[in-house]
Amino acid sequence: MPKIAVSPDVAHDLAGISIPLDRYCTAPTAQNLHTMDAIPESSPPDLQEFLHFVRSRSSYFQELWANVAPGAPLSSYPPMDHESYWTIATSSCRERVLTGEHLDGIIYKSGGTTGTPKLSLYTQAEQMADVVYLAKFLRQSGVRQGDSVANLLYVGDLYGGFTGIAFALQFYPLGVHLPIGGHLPIETMLQRLIEHRPTVVVAIVTQLHRMASLIAGGHAPPLTHVRLLLYGGEAMYEDQFAEIRRAFPRASMKSLVYGSTEAGVMGFCADDNDRRVHIANEPAMILEIVDEDGHTILEPGREGRLLATNLTRRLMPTVRYPTGDSACWVDVKNRKFRLLGRDKVGVRLSLVSVDTIILREIVQSLGGSQGSRSLQIVIERAASKDRIRLRVTSLSMDKEQAELEISQALEKASTMYKEHVHDGVIAPLVVEICPLENFARSEHSGKVLEVVDDRMR
Secondary structure, three states: OOOEEOOHHHHHHOHHHOOOHHHOEEOOOHHHOOOHHHOOOOOOOOHHHHHHHHHHHOHHHHHHOOOOOOOOOHHHOOOOOHHHHHHHHOOOOHHHHOOOOOOOOEEEEEOOOOOOOEEEEEOHHHHHHHHHHHHHHHHHOOOOOOOEEEEOOOOEOOEOHHHHHHHHHHHOOOOEEEOOOOOOOHHHHHHHHHHHOOOEEEEEHHHHHHHHHHHHOOOOOOOOOOOEEEEEOOOOOHHHHHHHHHHOOOOEEEEOOEEEOOOEEEEEEOOOOOOOEEEEOOOOEEEEEEOOOOOEOOOEOOOEEEEEEEOOOOOOOOOOEEEEEEEEEEEOOOOEEEEEEEOOOEEEEOOEEEEHHHHHHHHHOHHHOOOOOOEEEEEEEEOOEEEEEEEEOOOOOOHHHHHHHHHHHHHHHOHHHHHHHHOOOEOOOEEEEOOHHHOOEOOOOOOEOOEEEOOOO
16 A cells, blocks of 8 residues: 555544554654645555455456466456446445455445446545545645635535545645535525635536526626636536636636546646646556557557556455546656547546446337347537437437437436436437448447547547
8 A cells, every 4th residue: 555644743633533544654744744745745556466465355356357367467457347347336245346344434426327326435545545646736736825715516425526625625735625515506606706705616617617607697797816727527628618718717727637436536637738638647546548459559649448547446446447438648658648538338428427338228128129229329519518419220219209218218217317407407318310321430440439429529
């Protein structure tokens, strides 16, 4: 486990919270505690030791890696399979994916359409590691002592974004925390920013865009006191960027972090001119880009699936975990990559994750039929909103009826999807009937793409 440097004074102050810092911490000098340099550096984890630990403790990985020799390079290990992994992880056999008992720490969940929430278990040491990464990024982004930081991320119901920012601001001197949260009506949220005049705002893109729309409509003047916007949870597109810029005219905008509840903090924004470019969170995270056949891609600019191995997640490991995103390398040596959209594992609209397996099952069962239909899932922008377009080769009903039945089934599978559509955050899905020749294909193999993300193209 990488050691995390924390002052003895902090360890003493946190004694009542029962965080066993002495088990995994080393301390900088006390006089540096209240400087920005007090955010510690972690020592590089050992990959082979980590893989040996996971194999010896988890029956799931023992079976998955049965044909991989100990000591083999990481690229020899098969990528994790989302469907089989989460079937086990959400069942009474969850201990198979774990390496031990969950004795301390926290549990987070991610939204989706699988019915049973995906729960990610973190020990206190693992949680504190992520806090360090977030604190480092906040500092690198320009957050400093004296800033007033409005935290508009969702809190409660096992969501983790708010607490990560809260802990980072609490444990390190990075400004004054305004814990507003993301559950308020957007009008109230905007009013809180007017009242408290924060210099930094941390929020999801949808919130920022909705507040910008209110400001554009004359409900409030532009918020000129905000100098930095840190957005997370979803990508920001050009149509949103322009309106948000007008509402916060003096603010620079950065992606908060590139990460997920399941995989952890994977990267940080690396290019102010291209918001899709990130740098990998090394040494804690190993990111790989692979082609359709699983071969490693090292050429800059070539698109592939992004896999993540988190070396600090030892209780519930993620090893070559498909992130659900496609990407390409910008600078392999310096580990810079550009996100290009979603891959075939799942699609994300605003904050809602839609499992492509569930979506395919819904389409295949239309009209009570279990027959096979060719399907391509396209994610696009429509009227400044995310939208799913389903390309199908045939239907046993008219297009409008299909759109109605698919929408109802998706809303039944995901309350979050239903709420976002009804609130006007996501555009209703559309169905397109067309021959297979009209489906988008891979430029390299000519194969029909299961998922096409047109939002960033």
